[in-house]
Structures are given as C-alpha cells and as structure tokens.
Amino acid sequence: MASRPFRDLTHDTSAHISGEQKQPGVDANRVLEFVCIRCGASAPADVTIDSRGCARCQGTAPANLRPVYAVPQPDPLAGAKGSSSLWRFAHMLPCGAEEAVSLGEGLTPLLAAPRIGAFLGVPDLAIKDEGRNPTWSHKDRFSTIAVSVARARGAKIVATASSGNAGASLAAYAARAGLKCVVTTFAGSAGAMLAQIRKYGATVLPLVSKMDRWSLLEQAAARYDWFIASPYHGPVVGSHPLGIEGYKTIAYEIVEQSDGTAPDWCVLPVCYGDALSGVWAGFCELFAQGSITRLPRLVAAEVHGSLSDALASGADALSERKMLFDSLAVSIGTPRSTFQALKALRESGGHAVPVSNHGLIAMQERLARDEGIFAELASVTPLIAIATLKDQGVIAATDRVVAVVTASGLKDLDRSAGSNEHDRIFRTTDDAWRWLDDSGLDLAS
Numbered sequence: 001m002a003s004r005p006f007r008d009l010t011h012d013t014s015a016h017i018s019g020e021q022k023q024p025g026v027d028a029n030r031v032l033e034f035v036c037i038r039c040g041a042s043a044p045a046d047v048t049i050d051s052r053g054c055a056r057c058q059g060t061a062p063a064n065l066r067p068v069y070a071v072p073q074p075d076p077l078a079g080a081k082g083s084s085s086l087w088r089f090a091h092m093l094p095c096g097a098e099e100a101v102s103l104g105e106g107l108t109p110l111l112a113a114p115r116i117g118a119f120l121g122v123p124d125l126a127i128k129d130e131g132r133n134p135t136w137s138h139k140d141r142f143s144t145i146a147v148s149v150a151r152a153r154g155a156k157i158v159a160t161a162s163s164g165n166a167g168a169s170l171a172a173y174a175a176r177a178g179l180k181c182v183v184t185t186f187a188g189s190a191g192a193m194l195a196q197i198r199k200y201g202a203t204v205l206p207l208v209s210k211m212d213r214w215s216l217l218e219q220a221a222a223r224y225d226w227f228i229a230s231p232y233h234g235p236v237v238g239s240h241p242l243g244i245e246g247y248k249t250i251a252y253e254i255v256e257q258s259d260g261t262a263p264d265w266c267v268l269p270v271c272y273g274d275a276l277s278g279v280w281a282g283f284c285e286l287f288a289q290g291s292i293t294r295l296p297r298l299v300a301a302e303v304h305g306s307l308s309d310a311l312a313s314g315a316d317a318l319s320e321r322k323m324l325f326d327s328l329a330v331s332i333g334t335p336r337s338t339f340q341a342l343k344a345l346r347e348s349g350g351h352a353v354p355v356s357n358h359g360l361i362a363m364q365e366r367l368a369r370d371e372g373i374f375a376e377l378a379s380v381t382p383l384i385a386i387a388t389l390k391d392q393g394v395i396a397a398t399d400r401v402v403a404v405v406t407a408s409g410l411k412d413l414d415r416s417a418g419s420n421e422h423d424r425i426f427r428t429t430d431d432a433w434r435w436l437d438d439s440g441l442d443l444a445s
C-alpha cells in the first residue's frame, strides 16, 4: 500500500471531513481518516501506518495518529450488544464484530480491594484485573483489533518487536486468525513470556541490537507488506493507532462496573502509553455522550521518569532518560515514553510517578495475600504510585481510585519468585503436625 501525503488541516477537521470522498479500502466503512493527536493534521484512511506518526510533528515532537470514524459515534454503553467479549462495543471500534478475531477478551472484573486500599491509605480502591484476559495481559484488547484489521486487509503475516506481553498476545491472536506471526526479540531474551510466544507457533527472531529489531520490521513492511503492530521507529510515538482503540473498552467497562460513574483517579503502569492513551479516549467519549458527568484524573506509574520530566518542563518532545538501574518491572522499562501518554496526563490533570525496584516484590506479595490477586511486577507499580501520591497529599483518603493491573504474576515468575528455601518436606503426617503446632498458626479457626 503506497504512503499518501498528509494534508495541512490543523484546526478545522470537520469542514474537511464533510467534503471529502472516502478512499476505497477495507476500513472505509468505519474509519474516515486519521488525525494527528498533537497538531490535528489529517491523513487519509489508507495512509500507511509506518510507526512515525504525524509527518508534520515528526521533526519537533513525534506524535501518534488516531482514527476519525465515518459515522458519529453513539453512546458507548447504550449501544453495547451481547456479552461475550469487548466486541460488544464493536460500534466504537475500527472494524465490525463480524470481522473479529476473538478469544473472549475483555469483560475483566473490577474488584474492590479494601484491605490493600486501607494499607495504601485509600480504602475505596478497586483493581481492574486485566490479567484475566486470554493471554493473561491487557495487550489482548489491542491484539484482537490489530489482528482483525490485519486479516480483513488481507495480510498474511503480522509482526511485533516484543519478547513480552505484546508478543505473546499477538502470537495468540495470529494463531486464532490462521495468520503467521513473527516476533523480533533481544538476543538473550528468556522467561515465561518468550516460551508462551513460541507455544503459539510464532517465529521468534532474536537480534543483538534493538535498532535491528526495528529495522527488520521496517524492511518487512516495505518488502512484503507485513502488518506491524508494535513501534519500529524512534522516537516512539506508540503502537498501531487502530489497535489502541481496543483500550477504550477498559474505560467503558470501569464505568459500567461502577454504576455509571467514573473514579476520581485511574492509575496504570505506562511504557509507551498505548493503554493510557486509549483509556483516556474511552473516558472522553463517555463524557462527550453524557454517560459520565466528570472525567477521572490519570496517573502513569513509570520507571525512568521521562513523563515526570515532560510534565514538569512543559515540553511536547520527551527526553530520553538515563537508565540508572535495571528495573524489575520489565514491561514498562523504557527510558522514553511518548507524547500520547503525556497528552492524556495533561488533559486529565494527571501525574506521573517514577517507581523504583524498592518494595516492588513486597507490594506484589501484599496484593496477592490481601486480595487474592497475583499480578506481574510491572502491574503493581500503580499501587506504589498511589501510595506516593497519597503521601504527597495529591490523592485524598476519600477518593475513589482504580488501579489497572495489566498482567498476571505468572508472566514474570522468573524475576519475582524467591528460592524454595522455606519449603520443608515432611516424611510423615506426624512430622507435618509437629511443625504446624509450632508454627504459630491458629489451627482451630
């Protein structure tokens, strides 16, 4: 598909849209065009999504695109149909339910978490448990859309640069769709997520340099028209804009599960901010339709502090931070986030909180023991961010807070599990009872 030029249309997209003939293309019935989230310049519906975002903003502050729908979108909640997956919100998504490649993603529980909430100083805390998705991470909301679009466009191969949750998720949905999947990874990548990627039958290409992971995808897109779901160009603007639309459904579900209200705060772990950006778009759509009467404030739990820097400086272009330590929260360990994340934080009056390794495993264990929710290490960074903002007086004790736990704790057991040194082996039940009697457990209750 040939790349088509951007048109200059900074401030008034509506006038342009009404007079424009839709370009023929698979998404033409749904997506009228794309616009830059920063400057508003438009690009046609069949523009090649080349991971560079807006052509105009590229040299100053790289920014992602977002789709504009051909038909004005209705109330997300009133139009929901069926109950089996996030595709009940298909009327808000870039392709129809009849084109969906689905594994039953979405509809994850929003669980009241009063015990750990009290520990953090915010008793009205709820956990949106995205570890309950088909591949045990929130990335399934992205992959179901991306792979559905790819298949509808006739792509034979989908690809991503990820040895983590995104790779595992894309591999699963490609398998479901009958498409091939190629995943470029770091040489030396290991762990449960890489094993998961291989189990779904994806081709894994380990490369020594991060830049080569991206270059290979760029070449594959140019030579063979592979559908590339992840970023493959720096500075990163975010992932494929149509996939990001899937994250809107997290906001819809939170409001549905909260009797039609939005929380005061919604806190997510943030790498390139695809989910943060999508969740913000979802809340804004609900607000525009009158489904909610106020918007939540967003918080990004990050690692190296690029969003905190940009919020403080007011810059649109994020600076790359020095990586001063190896984060245990590998899913979000980027030295530089994106404008799309920054924009969501700014518009919501939000905050970014850098989270170190200190206390991360202890918080993971507290969440598991207090609430029965076993989360990936990156997924408990929101809890540390909440505690930090509560201590700073930013979040009040009476605020309603939703923390999005993005993935299951089974994903990074290789990093979080201690040794088995505490395990005892008992030769007889008498031995076990002797130990129990001495253990301090109240055995009768």
Ligand SMILES: [Zn+2]
Pocket: 036, 037, 038, 039, 040, 041, 054, 055, 056, 057, 063
């Ligand atoms: Zn722009």
